[in-house]
Amino acid sequence: MSAIRRLEESARALDSSVTPNDAFREWFAEQRRTNRYAVDRIPFADLVGWRFDDDGDLVHETGRFFSVEGLRVRTAWEGRDASWSQPIINQPEVGILGILVKEFDGVLHCLMQAKMEPGNLDTVQLSPTVQATRSNYTGAHRGAPVRYIEYFAPPRRGRVLYDSLQSEQGAWFLRKRNRNMVVEATGDVPDHEDFRWLTIGQIHQLLQQDNVVNMDARTVLACIPLFAQEEQEGGAPHGALHTDDEVLGWLTETKACRELVQRSIPLSAVERWYRTEDEIGHEEGRHFTVVAASVRATGREVTQWTQPLLAPVEQGLAAFVTRRIGGVRHVLVRAETEAGVLDVAELAPTVQCLPEQVRGLPPGARPRYFDVVTAAAPSRVLYDAVQSEEGGRFHHADNRYRIVEVGEEFPVGTDPDFRWVSVGQLAGLLRHSNYVNIQARTLLACLRSRSRGEGRGAGHGG
Amino acid sequence: MSAIRRLEESARALDSSVTPNDAFREWFAEQRRTNRYAVDRIPFADLVGWRFDDDGDLVHETGRFFSVEGLRVRTAWEGRDASWSQPIINQPEVGILGILVKEFDGVLHCLMQAKMEPGNLDTVQLSPTVQATRSNYTGAHRGAPVRYIEYFAPPRRGRVLYDSLQSEQGAWFLRKRNRNMVVEATGDVPDHEDFRWLTIGQIHQLLQQDNVVNMDARTVLACIPLFAQEEQEGGAPHGALHTDDEVLGWLTETKACRELVQRSIPLSAVERWYRTEDEIGHEEGRHFTVVAASVRATGREVTQWTQPLLAPVEQGLAAFVTRRIGGVRHVLVRAETEAGVLDVAELAPTVQCLPEQVRGLPPGARPRYFDVVTAAAPSRVLYDAVQSEEGGRFHHADNRYRIVEVGEEFPVGTDPDFRWVSVGQLAGLLRHSNYVNIQARTLLACLRSRSRGEGRGAGHGG
Numbered sequence: 001m002s003a004i005r006r007l008e009e010s011a012r013a014l015d016s017s018v019t020p021n022d023a024f025r026e027w028f029a030e031q032r033r034t035n036r037y038a039v040d041r042i043p044f045a046d047l048v049g050w051r052f053d054d055d056g057d058l059v060h061e062t063g064r065f066f067s068v069e070g071l072r073v074r075t076a077w078e079g080r081d082a083s084w085s086q087p088i089i090n091q092p093e094v095g096i097l098g099i100l101v102k103e104f105d106g107v108l109h110c111l112m113q114a115k116m117e118p119g120n121l122d123t124v125q126l127s128p129t130v131q132a133t134r135s136n137y138t139g140a141h142r143g144a145p146v147r148y149i150e151y152f153a154p155p156r157r158g159r160v161l162y163d164s165l166q167s168e169q170g171a172w173f174l175r176k177r178n179r180n181m182v183v184e185a186t187g188d189v190p191d192h193e194d195f196r197w198l199t200i201g202q203i204h205q206l207l208q209q210d211n212v213v214n215m216d217a218r219t220v221l222a223c224i225p226l227f228a229q230e231e232q233e234g235g236a237p238h239g240a241l242h243t244d245d246e247v248l249g250w251l252t253e254t255k256a257c258r259e260l261v262q263r264s265i266p267l268s269a270v271e272r273w274y275r276t277e278d279e280i281g282h283e284e285g286r287h288f289t290v291v292a293a294s295v296r297a298t299g300r301e302v303t304q305w306t307q308p309l310l311a312p313v314e315q316g317l318a319a320f321v322t323r324r325i326g327g328v329r330h331v332l333v334r335a336e337t338e339a340g341v342l343d344v345a346e347l348a349p350t351v352q353c354l355p356e357q358v359r360g361l362p363p364g365a366r367p368r369y370f371d372v373v374t375a376a377a378p379s380r381v382l383y384d385a386v387q388s389e390e391g392g393r394f395h396h397a398d399n400r401y402r403i404v405e406v407g408e409e410f411p412v413g414t415d416p417d418f419r420w421v422s423v424g425q426l427a428g429l430l431r432h433s434n435y436v437n438i439q440a441r442t443l444l445a446c447l448r449s450r451s452r453g454e455g456r457g458a459g460h461g462g
Numbered sequence: 463m464s465a466i467r468r469l470e471e472s473a474r475a476l477d478s479s480v481t482p483n484d485a486f487r488e489w490f491a492e493q494r495r496t497n498r499y500a501v502d503r504i505p506f507a508d509l510v511g512w513r514f515d516d517d518g519d520l521v522h523e524t525g526r527f528f529s530v531e532g533l534r535v536r537t538a539w540e541g542r543d544a545s546w547s548q549p550i551i552n553q554p555e556v557g558i559l560g561i562l563v564k565e566f567d568g569v570l571h572c573l574m575q576a577k578m579e580p581g582n583l584d585t586v587q588l589s590p591t592v593q594a595t596r597s598n599y600t601g602a603h604r605g606a607p608v609r610y611i612e613y614f615a616p617p618r619r620g621r622v623l624y625d626s627l628q629s630e631q632g633a634w635f636l637r638k639r640n641r642n643m644v645v646e647a648t649g650d651v652p653d654h655e656d657f658r659w660l661t662i663g664q665i666h667q668l669l670q671q672d673n674v675v676n677m678d679a680r681t682v683l684a685c686i687p688l689f690a691q692e693e694q695e696g697g698a699p700h701g702a703l704h705t706d707d708e709v710l711g712w713l714t715e716t717k718a719c720r721e722l723v724q725r726s727i728p729l730s731a732v733e734r735w736y737r738t739e740d741e742i743g744h745e746e747g748r749h750f751t752v753v754a755a756s757v758r759a760t761g762r763e764v765t766q767w768t769q770p771l772l773a774p775v776e777q778g779l780a781a782f783v784t785r786r787i788g789g790v791r792h793v794l795v796r797a798e799t800e801a802g803v804l805d806v807a808e809l810a811p812t813v814q815c816l817p818e819q820v821r822g823l824p825p826g827a828r829p830r831y832f833d834v835v836t837a838a839a840p841s842r843v844l845y846d847a848v849q850s851e852e853g854g855r856f857h858h859a860d861n862r863y864r865i866v867e868v869g870e871e872f873p874v875g876t877d878p879d880f881r882w883v884s885v886g887q888l889a890g891l892l893r894h895s896n897y898v899n900i901q902a903r904t905l906l907a908c909l910r911s912r913s914r915g916e917g918r919g920a921g922h923g924g
Binding site for chain 2: 433
């Protein structure tokens with residue numbers, strides 16, 4: 001059986017004899033109970049190993065990890081020139097987000113980790129087998145070796161099923177990407193108490209809950225080419241409204257017109273942002289702040305460290321509008337340009353914004369389809385849950401993820417910033433980097449999770 | 463008949479009743495005779511509209527066009543950290559390189575332009591229908607309107623057959639890309655004396671000569687998906703040594719390991735480069751110089767302007783090693799990281815270097831396969847000609863392009879920086895941006911040009 005077919009079988013397996021759902025719940029509750037931590041805001045001056053350099057950039061004294069810098073952006077937006085500057089996280093290292101899979105009782109299982117991160121809302125969340133920066137896994141900072149890294153770093157002990165660089169939040173990171181990997185283990189895999197084997201179906205069920213499956217697990221999950229093959233065979237978009245070439249052509253045209261120019265500048269030269277002794281923020285309280293935190297974790301080991309964190313000013317909203325077109329499930333993607341994107345624009349959710357800030361705007365100035373996704377009747381809401389973004393860099397950064405179904409009356413229009421793409425097309429683009437942004441990848445995982453087999457049915461026009 | 467099939471028919475048409483080969487030769491000779499120009503080196507101080515700013519960057523007073531700036535690069539190369547700084551051209555505008563095609567007597571023809579560019583070695587060369595920066599075609603600099611632009615800029619008068627952003631020289635340009643387009647005209651197309659309709663087969667024949675088909679025409683030509691379909695149907699690499707996913711996985715691994723960090727710096731802060739009153743150059747005479755030129759052209763109109771040009775210190779070498787594997791033509795590509803690349807590494811020729819500088823190195827320090835491509839027996843050389851790079855930015859920049867066939871004794875090894883890819887695979891990657899560098903695209907066009915039908919045969923294992 002092909003690897004993809006076996007992964008699809010795993011997505012249909014809603015319980016497991018390796019880790020039955022009850023046993024998982026017990027273990028996960030125990031993990032959350034025993035891995036306690038305290039995160040306290042501190043003045044920047046109390047950060048250990050971090051300092052503001054001559055440019056006002058917040059940097060680590062080793063020059064590694066990440067830094068908070070300034071970025072000036074110029075872009076042509078709907079024919080008008082737009083220009084702004086902002087703080088941004090620069091983390092050039094490419095880390096590994098890797099899920100190890102292995103067959104038990106004929107079904108592929110994913111080795112998932114209960115992982116604490118300082119910015120998480122609910123202490124421990126479920127993360128990929130490996131979630132490590134390059135400094136982590138090459139031992140650049142004297143931490144413990146990264147468990148199971150030998151399955152992902154060459155020469156690796158396994159067979160690669162998926163491997164691609166995928167982008168992270170363009171509004172907060174400068175051209176940041178991580179390597180998303182799925183590797184099938186050859187041979188026995190040692191157990192560890194912080195890890196459990198789950199089917200993709202089990203993880204999909206957990207995605208129905210708030211703040212259980214972390215961002216890094218969601219992006220890898222989204223990249224697994226589930227149910228896409230049937231729809232995408234031959235590169236021909238069976239039943240998709242637009243061919244792949246039409247979608248790529250539209251994105252090319254958008255990129256060519258927007259003409260994004262990014263320029264790193266000293267953080268001290270960023271306009272309309274202030275710095276106090278314990279916060280960098282926007283004059284009007286918009287977007288996010290950068291703060292310093294002291295982290296004290298008490299699990300099996302007691303650890304303590306300090307680090308900067310980026311804290312959004314409110315909970316975000318990321319939503320897909322979806323409908324069937326000719327029987328095939330489509331989502332309405334938006335070509336989104338954010339300050340730090342690598343390649344001008346990526347396919348993003350229909351709506352992606354900070355909703356309270358939007359509600360302060362006159363209706364005409366709101367993002368398109370904002371009301372469609374926020375005011376949808378409950379029967380139209382296919383998915384609705386709060387999920388956290390990366391807790392290693394962000395403090396209490398979460399988004400309400402929503403998928404709203406619309407009917408045939410909804411126009412299949414030609415708004416130049418939007419396109420209807422089939423779910424299979426969207427998944428197919430994940431073979432390549434920098435086409436689908438991280439919020440859209442989370443939504444893709446959520447869409448697949450809500451009803452097993454629906455994704456498959458979509459491919460058959462069912 | 464599908465668009466691709468019709469393009470393939472055009473590639474087999476070696477003469478044309480619209481522009482017979484004799485008539486073309488006469489017209490082209492006349493174009494070269496009548497479009498004369500003089501290019502003279504001048505001091506930077508004599509440039510009109512250009513100045514050195516406070517950072518020592520060479521900029522245009524409007525802030526548009528392009529600038530010459532500094533770039534600092536850090537990358538991990540074969541496990542070692544490498545770091546350098548250099549001057550680089552920053553031209554954020556995305557221009558259009560577009561070939562208009564139209565059917566005459568049942569065969570698709572390309573509308574090609576005889577175009578003068580200041581840096582060209584042989585005055586006029588054959589260029590795409592449209593070769594224009596955004597400033598050109600939006601009228602930002604008060605020039606004449608760009609002829610035939612209405613077929614490429616929206617709302618366009620034609621059907622798009624190909625449309626993608628493709629990279630240019632990463633050693634000289636910071637993340638530069640142009641939009642490569644092929645558009646089929648709907649309706650009549652007015653004639654113009656500087657333009658002629660040629661079949662792809664005729665252009666391929668002209669590629670056998672030195673310095674006739676310009677770089678911009680070559681890249682668009684390479685992007686036309688000729689003969690690739692048969693080999694690539696279904697995304698499955700029929701007969702290719704590695705699957706597409708294996709090739710992409712290898713490239714992902716390379717990118718993740720090399721970890722390229724680029725940082726714009728003031729040109730005055732670049733180390734080991736000097737600036738005199740009329741030249742910016744490397745202390746040891748390596749790489750290139752930046753000079754100022756006065757251009758006086760006398761054709762139908764007399765025009766004069768001044769501009770900076772980048773002048774390489776010697777003629778380059780770009781070569782593919784090729785062989786059949788299992789009957790299918792493959793080329794040996796190298797994952798090349800250059801200072802200005804957008805995405806860490808692109809697929810490049812087997813050998814790409816400045817050969818005189820290489821000959822000064824001890825044999826062990828030379829690029830791999832250098833001797834294979836330079837010392838090949840004549841019977842092994844499938845293609846060998848000198849072609850110019852972009853004459854609007856570079857002064858007398860040319861490369862010797864070579865394609866060298868090797869036999870079964872040549873190892874199908876696993877050098878981590880190289881991979882054998884089928885010609886169809888390479889062509890398939892050109893649907894996307896930033897996979898195949900510009901020198902490799904020229905070689906792909908050259909490989910197809912040398913024997914019509916060979917490319918097709920390769921797809922069938924012939």
